[in-house]
Amino acid sequence: xxLSEVEAATESEQVEQPAxxxxxxxxxxxxRDPIALVGFGLIAFFVLVAIFAPLIAPYAPDAxxxxxxxxxTNIPGPxxxxxxxxxxxxxxxxxxxxxxxxxxxxxxxxxxxFGMAGGLLLGVLAGAFGGKVDTVVxxxxxxxxxxxxxxxxxxxxxxxxxxxxxxxIAIAIINVPVFARLLRGxxxxxxxxxxxxxxxxxxxxxxxxxxxxxxxxSISPVIVQATxxxxxxxxxxxxxSFLGLGGADPRVPEWGRMLADTQRYLASAPHLAFFxxxxxxxxxxxxxxxxERLREAIDPKYRR
Amino acid sequence: MSDQVPxxxxxxxxxxxxxxxxxxxxxxxxxxxxxxxERQVGSVKAVDGxxxxxxxxxxxxxxxxxxxxxxxxxxxxxxxxxxxxxTVTFGDVDVRALAGEDLRRMRRQMQMVFQDPMASLDPRQxxxxxxxxxxxxxxxxGDHRARVRExxxxxxxxASAANRYPHEFSGGQRQRIGIARAIALEPQLIVADEPVSAxxxxxxxxxxxxxxxxxDRLGLTYLVIAHDLAVVRHIADVVAVMYLGxxxxxxxxxxxxxxxxxxxxxxxxxxxxxxxxxVEDTRQRILLQGDLPSPADPPTGCRFHTRCPFRxxxxxxxxxxxxxxxxxxxxxxRVACHWAEDIEAGRILPAASAVVDPDPVxxxxxxxxxxx
Numbered sequence: 001x002x003l004s005e006v007e008a009a010t011e012s013e014q015v016e017q018p019a020x021x022x023x024x025x026x027x028x029x030x031x032r033d034p035i036a037l038v039g040f041g042l043i044a045f046f047v048l049v050a051i052f053a054p055l056i057a058p059y060a061p062d063a064x065x066x067x068x069x070x071x072x073t074n075i076p077g078p079x080x081x082x083x084x085x086x087x088x089x090x091x092x093x094x095x096x097x098x099x100x101x102x103x104x105x106x107x108x109x110x111x112x113x114f115g116m117a118g119g120l121l122l123g124v125l126a127g128a129f130g131g132k133v134d135t136v137v138x139x140x141x142x143x144x145x146x147x148x149x150x151x152x153x154x155x156x157x158x159x160x161x162x163x164x165x166x167x168x169i170a171i172a173i174i175n176v177p178v179f180a181r182l183l184r185g186x187x188x189x190x191x192x193x194x195x196x197x198x199x200x201x202x203x204x205x206x207x208x209x210x211x212x213x214x215x216x217x218s219i220s221p222v223i224v225q226a227t228x229x230x231x232x233x234x235x236x237x238x239x240x241s242f243l244g245l246g247g248a249d250p251r252v253p254e255w256g257r258m259l260a261d262t263q264r265y266l267a268s269a270p271h272l273a274f275f276x277x278x279x280x281x282x283x284x285x286x287x288x289x290x291x292e293r294l295r296e297a298i299d300p301k302y303r304r
Numbered sequence: 305m306s307d308q309v310p311x312x313x314x315x316x317x318x319x320x321x322x323x324x325x326x327x328x329x330x331x332x333x334x335x336x337x338x339x340x341x342e343r344q345v346g347s348v349k350a351v352d353g354x355x356x357x358x359x360x361x362x363x364x365x366x367x368x369x370x371x372x373x374x375x376x377x378x379x380x381x382x383x384x385x386x387x388x389x390x391t392v393t394f395g396d397v398d399v400r401a402l403a404g405e406d407l408r409r410m411r412r413q414m415q416m417v418f419q420d421p422m423a424s425l426d427p428r429q430x431x432x433x434x435x436x437x438x439x440x441x442x443x444x445x446g447d448h449r450a451r452v453r454e455x456x457x458x459x460x461x462x463a464s465a466a467n468r469y470p471h472e473f474s475g476g477q478r479q480r481i482g483i484a485r486a487i488a489l490e491p492q493l494i495v496a497d498e499p500v501s502a503x504x505x506x507x508x509x510x511x512x513x514x515x516x517x518x519x520d521r522l523g524l525t526y527l528v529i530a531h532d533l534a535v536v537r538h539i540a541d542v543v544a545v546m547y548l549g550x551x552x553x554x555x556x557x558x559x560x561x562x563x564x565x566x567x568x569x570x571x572x573x574x575x576x577x578x579x580x581x582x583v584e585d586t587r588q589r590i591l592l593q594g595d596l597p598s599p600a601d602p603p604t605g606c607r608f609h610t611r612c613p614f615r616x617x618x619x620x621x622x623x624x625x626x627x628x629x630x631x632x633x634x635x636x637x638r639v640a641c642h643w644a645e646d647i648e649a650g651r652i653l654p655a656a657s658a659v660v661d662p663d664p665v666x667x668x669x670x671x672x673x674x675x676x
Contacts, residue, residue, distance in 0.1 A: 194424035201382055202485070203411035204441040213426050 026297040036293035042286025046279075050101040057095035062251040066090040075269035084275045087258075088265055096253040097275050103254040105283065107168055107237040108230045114172030115233075116226050119179020126180065127187025127218070128210040138184065141177040149174040150239050157245040167246055171236050175229050182225055186218035220295045227291025231284030255280050323360040323525045324381065324493055328353055329390035331373070331380045335600060348600045350376040352549035353390070355627065358493070363519065363526040365540030365557070367533060367572070371596050373549045374529045375419075378495045381527070382414050383407060394493070412442055415486035419498035421478035425470040431456070431481055432466040438488045455484040458521075459514060476507035480514065487518060495527045500535060512539055533576050537561055542636070545569050548607040549599055551627060555637035565630055565639040565648060567614045568592075589660040606642070613658030614647050 030036050049056060059065055067090035069076055077085040084093035126137040144152070153170040160166030190196060191214055199209045238256015240246050246257060255276040262272035332347040350373040358364045368374045380387045383399060392399040394413065402410050418424035425434060435455050436448040453463045459480040470478055479499065486494050499515065500508040512535060518524060530536050536543055537557055544554040545568065553566040564570045567590075574589040592611050597603055603610045609620040619642045627638040630645060646652045 194418050194420060195426040197379075197384055198416065198418060198424045198482075198485070199426075199437070201384055201411060201414075201416045202438040202441055202489070203408045204437060205408070208441070213429075216428050217426065 026294075030293060030297040033293050033297065035289050036297070039286045039289030039291075039293065042282060043290060046101050046105055046283050046286065049098055050105050053099045053102060057092075057098040059092040059095040061096050061099040061253045062091065063095075064090040065092055073268060075265060075272070077269065077271045085269070085271045087272055088261070088269070093272065093275055096258060097255070097279050100253040100255045100258060100276060100279065101283075103164075103252060104234050104237065104256065104280070107164070107171070107254070108233040108283075111168045111171035111233040111237070112175065112226055112229045114168065115175030115229060116179050116222065118172065118176035120183060120222070122176065122180035123183025123187065123222075124210065124215060126184040127191065127214065128206070130188070130191070134184070137180070141180050141184075144174070144177040145181070150236065153236060153240060154243060154245065157240055162245050164246075167237050167240050170240065170245075171233050174236070175233070178229070179222055179225060183218055183222050186221060187214050190214045190217050220298065223298075224291050224295050227287040228284075230287045231280065234280050234283070321360045322357045323395065324356075324358040324527075325391075325393040326354055326356040326377075326381060327391045327393075328355065329377065329380060329392065330354075330388050331376050331385055332388045346600055348598075349549050349602055350599055351380060351387075352599075352602065354546075354549075354551055356544060356551065356554075358525055358527055359542075360492075360525055361519075361523055362541045363528060363539055365536035365543040366527060366529045366546060367531060367536050367543060368546035369531060369572075369596060371599070372546045373599065374546050375497050377546070378416070378497050378527060378529050382411070382416055382495055384416070409442070412438075412489045413491050414493045414495065415489065415491040417479075417482050417486050417494060417496040417499045420502050421475060421482045422470060424482055425478060427470055430467055430469050431461075434470075434481060435466075435484055435488055438485065442489060444489075451488075455488055458487070458518070459484040474507075475503050476510060479503060479507075479511050483511075483514065483518070487522060487524070490522065491524070493525045493527065495529070497529045498531070499528065501530065501532065508535065515539065533561075533572060545572065548596060548602055550607055551640065552608065553637075553639045553641075554627060555639075556634065559634060559637045563633070563637075563648075565633070565637070565644045566608075566641050567612045567647065567654075568608050569639075571613070590654055590658055591660055593658065606640075613654035614643060614652050615655075616643055616652065619643075 066076065066082065066086040070086060070088065070090045075086060075088060076082070079085065082092050082094065084097060087093050087096065122137050122141065126134040126141075153174050156170035156173055157166045160169060187210075196209060196213055199213055204212075234256055236256075237246065237254065238260050241254055241257040242260035246254065258276040259273060259280070262269070262276075265272055329351055330349070330353055331351040332349050334344045335346040335348060336342045337345045352373075354377055356364070356377075366374045366377065376385060379385045381392055381399075383392075383402075387400060390400075394410070397410065399407075399410065429437070432449070432452050435452045438444075439446075439448055439451060449466075452466050456463055456465055461477060461480055461484070465473070465477075465481075470481070473481065479502075483499075496515065500511050503511060515526065515528075516539060519526060526539070528536065528539055540557050542554065543557050543560045544551050545560070545566065546552070547568050553560065553564070553569045555565075560569065561573070564573050571590045571592045574587070574591075578584045578587070590613055592613075594611050597607075597610055603621070605619070605621040605623050606612070606625050609615050612620065623642065625640040625642050627640045629635050629638055630648070632648075641647070643652055
């Protein structure tokens with residue numbers, strides 16, 4: 001008791017804003033958490049790979065150093081010369097995975113951020129106002145959810161024309177209802193809680209109640225969902241590029257498309273599926289680990 | 305706290321000045337049915353015609369079993385749930401007529417203490433933020449840090465508590481934080497909804513004493529909602545007994561406990577164990593049978609007649625009794641029973657099935673057989 005009092009007393013000298021205090025605490029806890037650090041390390045690793053791809057990759061992503069060695073039945077696997085082997089066109093698989101990090105991470109992060117932003121907006125609207133606003137917003141969300149995700153993404157991407165941006169926007173839009181529904185449900189549950197009632201009885205205005213109490217207590221599952229969406233966004237981007245709706249230049253490698261392209265050679269050259277696949281898994285794992293620990297760090301109930 | 309002049313205790317108790325007056329208050333929750341087009345198929349009459357006066361500086365206890373509508377009544381007074389009919393007058397302000405910003409400003413005068421102190425505190429808010437939030441909401445300037453320290457001191461918590469979070473406290477400490485929050489705006493009325501029911505018995509007395517101490521210091525008026533008759537007896541000047549959405553008896557605390565007039569109150573009193581084995585073994589007890597009827601479909605006439613051991617063939621099922629005075633009792637003692645006088649005089653006896661008579665003379669414990 002006395003020790004924690006001393007601690008609290010020294011803390012109070014440094015900290016002005018209670019909200020800032022909480023954020024600082026969360027950061028402190030996150031820095032001590034090995035799993036969060038591993039997750040952060042994985043993400044940092046892929047970001048660095050993406051940035052320094054030209055320095056890391058031994059070949060350009062569209063060079064075909066192994067052109068002569070390829071026959072339809074023989075695609076060489078990993079060797080000292082080509083670490084991840086060659087692909088069906090004789091391109092160096094390692095270089096393509098390295099370059100692929102650029103496109104994949106970009107699509108995943110941007111699409112998830114946009115999807116989350118849209119979902120937050122709709123979710124807060126529905127969760128904060130309830131009643132008719134809630135009904136209208138949730139019916140829109142239901143309609144969006146009733147259309148198969150990839151089908152809708154194809155429709156949106158086709159409407160916007162092939163290109164990186166339309167892929168990102170299409171994936172963002174199909175993820176909006178997921179975030180919206182999740183947040184709305186959480187907010188609705190929080191809205192009936194005693195501390196919200198207490199804030200109302202204190203005469204706190206609606207906006208601070210929604211943004212200061214209900215939203216912060218509802219956001220954790222949304223953050224975790226975002227880390228999972230990052231992984232699926234990469235896969236969805238692959239689906240779109242497989243259908244010819246991806247980035248304008250087919251020579252620019254992207255993990256998803258590399259995975260999609262391998263299906264004809266799966267029996268003869270499984271390494272073509274393995275390497276981009278494992279890259280997706282590890283990147284997704286990194287985001288998930290960080291996301292999971294972030295959720296615990298920002299929740300004061302887990303404070304140690 | 306320093307600028308508040310504490311009202312002298314004796315004077316405030318005697319004062320007939322009514323702070324809050326409730327008349328014919330109803331809270332009916334609609335029961336809706338239908339898939340596309342919803343229509344109302346009925347209503348849950350959680351509070352159904354309550355009249356209640358709370359004198360300034362007094363403590364009114366509201367007791368009743370779970371589901372009788374006592375919490376809803378408390379919340380309806382604060383407009384945390386919307387009443388469907390009736391009036392709530394605070395001082396000379398018609399609380400039900402207020403809306404928007406006027407209502408928000410009015411909330412400053414009326415605060416609430418909740419039953420579950422953990423649930424009523426935002427887990428992401430530290431105590432500093434919890435206690436300064438009401439100050440921010442009403443644009444009260446000054447040094448919030450100093451004010452929070454003062455509030456913590458008043459409720460008996462160390463100043464270092466300000467930087468800690470609700471989960472770091474014990475139940476009793478959390479309830480102190482909840483009380484500090486309720487007094488932060490220096491309200492006149494505090495509705496305390498089961499303020500100690502969620503606490504350990506050993507902590508209950510501390511919190512009850514804190515509430516009483518604050519009342520003396522700040523001149524507060526309390527409406528204390530509880531199901532624990534002992535707590536209410538300790539803290540309340542006036543006790544109102546609620547059954548299925550309506551008040552059945554209202555009296556100064558001592559009168560009510562000494563001479564309960566309503567059959568329901570009698571039954572409640574006889575459910576309280578008396579810490580004297582001789583009395584406990586020899587007194588006659590009245591047991592209520594069955595459950596609380598559904599507030600969606602309350603019994604006609606007297607709400608209590610379906611379970612009343614003193615039920616009479618006439619009037620009880622047809623006429624809803626109103627709160628009235630009974631000859632031979634103080635005017636402040638009012639009861640909603642058609643037959644209160646006859647029951648008191650012993651002319652009407654309870655149905656035998658509802659009475660648990662004291663055990664016949666208890667056999668002495670068998671003596672150990674000297675042979676073994």
